[in-house]
Amino acid sequence: xxxxxxEVRHVANLARLQLSETELLSFQGxxxxxxxxxxxIQNLDVSGVAPKPHAVAMxxxxxxxxxxQPLPREEALRNSADTKAGLFIVPTIIxx
Amino acid sequence: xxxxxTAAEIAAKLRAKEVSAREVTQSxxxxxAKEDSHYNAFLTxxxxxxxxxxxxxxxxxxxxxxxxxxxxxxxxxxNLSTRNIKTTCASRILENYIPPFTATSVQKLDxxxxxxxxxxxxxxxxxxxxxxxxxxxxVHNPWDTERAPxxxxxxxxxxxxxxxxxxxxxxxxxxxxxxPAALCGVVGFKPTYGRVSRYGLVAFASSLxxxxxxxKNVEDAALLANAISGHDPLDSxxxxxxxxxxxxxxxxxxxxxxxxxxxxxxGPEIDPQVREVFELACDNLAREGAEIKRLxxxxxxxxxxxxxxxxxxxxxxxxxxxxxxxxxxxIEKEGHIESFSAxxxxxxGPExxxxxxxxxxxxxxxxxxxxxxxxxQVRGLMTAEFERAYQDLDFIISPTSPIVAPKLGGITDxxxxxxxxxxxxPANMGGFPSISIPCGLAYDLPVGFQxxxxxxxxxxxxxASYAIEQAFGRDYRRPPIL
Numbered sequence: 001x002x003x004x005x006x007e008v009r010h011v012a013n014l015a016r017l018q019l020s021e022t023e024l025l026s027f028q029g030x031x032x033x034x035x036x037x038x039x040x041i042q043n044l045d046v047s048g049v050a051p052k053p054h055a056v057a058m059x060x061x062x063x064x065x066x067x068x069q070p071l072p073r074e075e076a077l078r079n080s081a082d083t084k085a086g087l088f089i090v091p092t093i094i095x096x
Numbered sequence: 097x098x099x100x101x102t103a104a105e106i107a108a109k110l111r112a113k114e115v116s117a118r119e120v121t122q123s124x125x126x127x128x129a130k131e132d133s134h135y136n137a138f139l140t141x142x143x144x145x146x147x148x149x150x151x152x153x154x155x156x157x158x159x160x161x162x163x164x165x166x167x168x169x170x171x172x173x174x175n176l177s178t179r180n181i182k183t184t185c186a187s188r189i190l191e192n193y194i195p196p197f198t199a200t201s202v203q204k205l206d207x208x209x210x211x212x213x214x215x216x217x218x219x220x221x222x223x224x225x226x227x228x229x230x231x232x233x234x235v236h237n238p239w240d241t242e243r244a245p246x247x248x249x250x251x252x253x254x255x256x257x258x259x260x261x262x263x264x265x266x267x268x269x270x271x272x273x274x275x276p277a278a279l280c281g282v283v284g285f286k287p288t289y290g291r292v293s294r295y296g297l298v299a300f301a302s303s304l305x306x307x308x309x310x311x312k313n314v315e316d317a318a319l320l321a322n323a324i325s326g327h328d329p330l331d332s333x334x335x336x337x338x339x340x341x342x343x344x345x346x347x348x349x350x351x352x353x354x355x356x357x358x359x360x361x362x363g364p365e366i367d368p369q370v371r372e373v374f375e376l377a378c379d380n381l382a383r384e385g386a387e388i389k390r391l392x393x394x395x396x397x398x399x400x401x402x403x404x405x406x407x408x409x410x411x412x413x414x415x416x417x418x419x420x421x422x423x424x425x426x427i428e429k430e431g432h433i434e435s436f437s438a439x440x441x442x443x444x445g446p447e448x449x450x451x452x453x454x455x456x457x458x459x460x461x462x463x464x465x466x467x468x469x470x471x472x473q474v475r476g477l478m479t480a481e482f483e484r485a486y487q488d489l490d491f492i493i494s495p496t497s498p499i500v501a502p503k504l505g506g507i508t509d510x511x512x513x514x515x516x517x518x519x520x521x522p523a524n525m526g527g528f529p530s531i532s533i534p535c536g537l538a539y540d541l542p543v544g545f546q547x548x549x550x551x552x553x554x555x556x557x558x559x560a561s562y563a564i565e566q567a568f569g570r571d572y573r574r575p576p577i578l
Binding site: 003010011012013014015016017018023027028030031033034035037038040041042044046049050051052053054055056061063064071072075076078079080081082088090091093 | 183192193194196197231278288289290303304329332333335363370397398400401402404405412416419420421423424425426429431432433434435437438440441442444446449452453456460466467468470471472473474475476479503510511524525526527551552
């Protein structure tokens with residue numbers, strides 16, 4: 001299976017990565033090389049094997065619902081590039 | 097010289113009042129200031145705060161009631177969140193990020209009076225095999241400064257190897273503690289997944305990441321593993337009763353210890369001289385009474401593929417939070433998607449972008465079943481294979497790395513670099529505890545001996561490692577440059 005430049009562009013958009021044409025070409029090559037190596041598991045018989053999403057499986061982990069002092073607002077905002085009136089400023093999503 | 101001592105030896109001197117906590121901390125700060133220009137192991141040195149902590153530690157020591165690591169300087173991989181201390185993940189996207197909270201593992205060390213001496217260099221977001229992917233330059237191996245220390249916790253490995261700190265913490269997702277430990281000639285230990293809280297560790301691949309110690313010897317590694325482990329309600333994958341008990345550490349013996357070498361980790365991928373050093377080490381252990389047998393674990397052959405699907409898939413999701421809104425700089429463009437994409441495209445490094453792309457592709461509609469789902473099935477197969485082997489064996493052993501430290505820039509084939517994780521990946525897949533112990537030199541460079549055991553066998557693996565380390569001796573441990 002090989003991945004086209006348009007597919008690379010599509011994946012970059014899904015991943016929210018703006019890439020230059022040079023980067024797109026470079027990633028196309030690297031992705032195709034990796035996907036080539038990934039072929040090895042395509043022929044492996046895994047029928048009936050349950051997928052293992054966790055290293056050590058746990059079930060029903062609950063946290064006690066206790067109110068606690070949250071992070072002070074100014075500390076939560078401290079690392080943001082743009083804040084106003086105690087809020088994060090996000091890029092405009094809905095036009096007026 | 098204080099820098100040559102183990103943490104346990106320094107602790108004894110602190111207890112005997114032969115030296116003060118401030119003197120110990122100052123001596124390591126001085127060494128970092130003088131020597132780290134050769135290595136680039138530290139991204140931030142906590143000079144002022146470390147001295148304050150040292151004086152507080154001294155009060156605890158004077159009161160007589162203190163933990164063995166009280167007053168001991170410890171270097172922290174810069175993906176561990178430290179309140180009010182910059183935490184960069186060696187990425188430009190977090191270049192000026194100052195966390196408002198501290199990782200549980202680090203908090204535990206603060207609470208017992210250990211000194212956070214500085215934050216160490218790493219591959220950006222812990223993604224790399226040689227520590228050449230840092231946005232702030234590569235780390236240099238003290239055994240040969242033209243060589244790589246291994247990644248991704250290269251700075252933490254070098255901090256201990258070059259005696260810039262007696263102990264350090266790293267994180268291990270596919271070998272990122274054990275691999276650099278092997279290449280730098282120190283002990284590196286990845287505990288069972290869930291025994292050390294991941295709270296405050298900047299997430300790379302959440303189902304694989306685990307924090308663990310680097311040390312000069314097994315005793316020190318065990319001390320640090322004991323101090324950072326234990327159940328944490330802030331990490332939902334944290335195991336109950338998970339503190340690592342080291343009271344019987346020195347009771348281990350090699351007689352009757354059942355060790356297995358998988359032939360899949362003993363093939364042509366392993367450098368012949370590395371193999372020779374490993375075989376001599378095995379002969380040594382057999383003479384001391386260990387039973388060593390060969391076995392086959394065929395799913396190991398699929399480990400690298402499985403890892404390079406699962407880890408990037410989880411990473412692509414974890415790294416979605418870096419969009420320029422809550423952390424880091426923002427590149428403003430027309431439209432929000434364009435702003436996010438420009439910020440991420442500009443500030444992530446090439447390897448991080450590649451892995452995000454791989455992960456996004458593997459999770460995308462139409463490819464999920466062929467890649468991500470199937471990789472998780474192979475992960476299940478591999479874990480079951482190891483668990484079956486543990487019915488007749490105590491530990492699986494192998495060289496930690498197929499090669500000795502490579503030259504910086506020496507391996508340009510991306511897949512060849514990724515394949516170096518061959519020996520270390522299975523432990524992360526199964527959540528198994530795994531340790532690398534120096535076992536000799538090939539080409540005058542360190543070779544690591546890896547043991548991997550069943551889930552929750554951390555105490556046993558540390559005990560066996562203590563006995564194994566005694567059998568190996570430690571004449572070859574210091575880099576000649578020191």
